[in-house]
Amino acid sequence: MLRDEDFFRIEGVPITKEEIRAISIGKLQLKPTDVVVDIGCGSGGMTVEIARRCKFVYAIDYSENAIVTTRKNLELFNIKNCKLIKGKGEEVIQSLKFNKAFVGGTKNIYKILDILTHKNTESIVINTIVLENTAKILNYFENIDRYNVEVVNVVVSYGKKINNGHMMLSKNPINIITCRLIDR
Numbered sequence: 001m002l003r004d005e006d007f008f009r010i011e012g013v014p015i016t017k018e019e020i021r022a023i024s025i026g027k028l029q030l031k032p033t034d035v036v037v038d039i040g041c042g043s044g045g046m047t048v049e050i051a052r053r054c055k056f057v058y059a060i061d062y063s064e065n066a067i068v069t070t071r072k073n074l075e076l077f078n079i080k081n082c083k084l085i086k087g088k089g090e091e092v093i094q095s096l097k098f099n100k101a102f103v104g105g106t107k108n109i110y111k112i113l114d115i116l117t118h119k120n121t122e123s124i125v126i127n128t129i130v131l132e133n134t135a136k137i138l139n140y141f142e143n144i145d146r147y148n149v150e151v152v153n154v155v156v157s158y159g160k161k162i163n164n165g166h167m168m169l170s171k172n173p174i175n176i177i178t179c180r181l182i183d184r
């Protein structure tokens, strides 16, 4: 896993933190033949990690600053197997061919999930920080029996040196939702 400080950053453009990237990458169970969409690529933190482990990745974000940041990071890490697309995930993915999806941007999540499930996407891994979005996603999959759904809540704490040792400072919890198409 790359370190957060190795990435080019622009203020205001989020990045998925190293430890959350590590778990999310694990949940995607990437294979060298996989073609992946990264919806809401932000700084490209997940895009770069995904690209290093699969055949091809489409990175999508509607924010110009996110596109600029991801482009820089693709250059920085010499990633060639990626197409960067500026636009709304729910519109862009309609015409793309892929077998796995990572969702880091949850605006219009119902529309995104409709498309991903209709395309029988093998694995869908979603990161959410807003409780209501987690609930929306879990409720959505209640009506779809073709997918196994798992949610883990991850709180990462970083050690900070103080005069008599280390104290742990926690970041906000992240929900990682993994939806796997059931093999019938």
Ligand SMILES: C[S@@+](CC[C@H](N)C(=O)[O-])C[C@H]1O[C@@H](n2cnc3c(N)ncnc32)[C@H](O)[C@@H]1O
Binding pocket: 013, 014, 015, 016, 017, 039, 040, 041, 042, 043, 044, 045, 046, 047, 060, 061, 062, 063, 066, 087, 088, 089, 090, 104, 105, 106, 107, 108
């Ligand atoms: C938390 S950031 C993702 C961070 C990214 N995974 C990384 O590692 O750098 C979420 C991003 O999703 C984008 N976003 C949210 N909903 C979107 C949508 N429906 N379509 C495209 N981009 C979206 C936002 O503009 C934002 O840049």
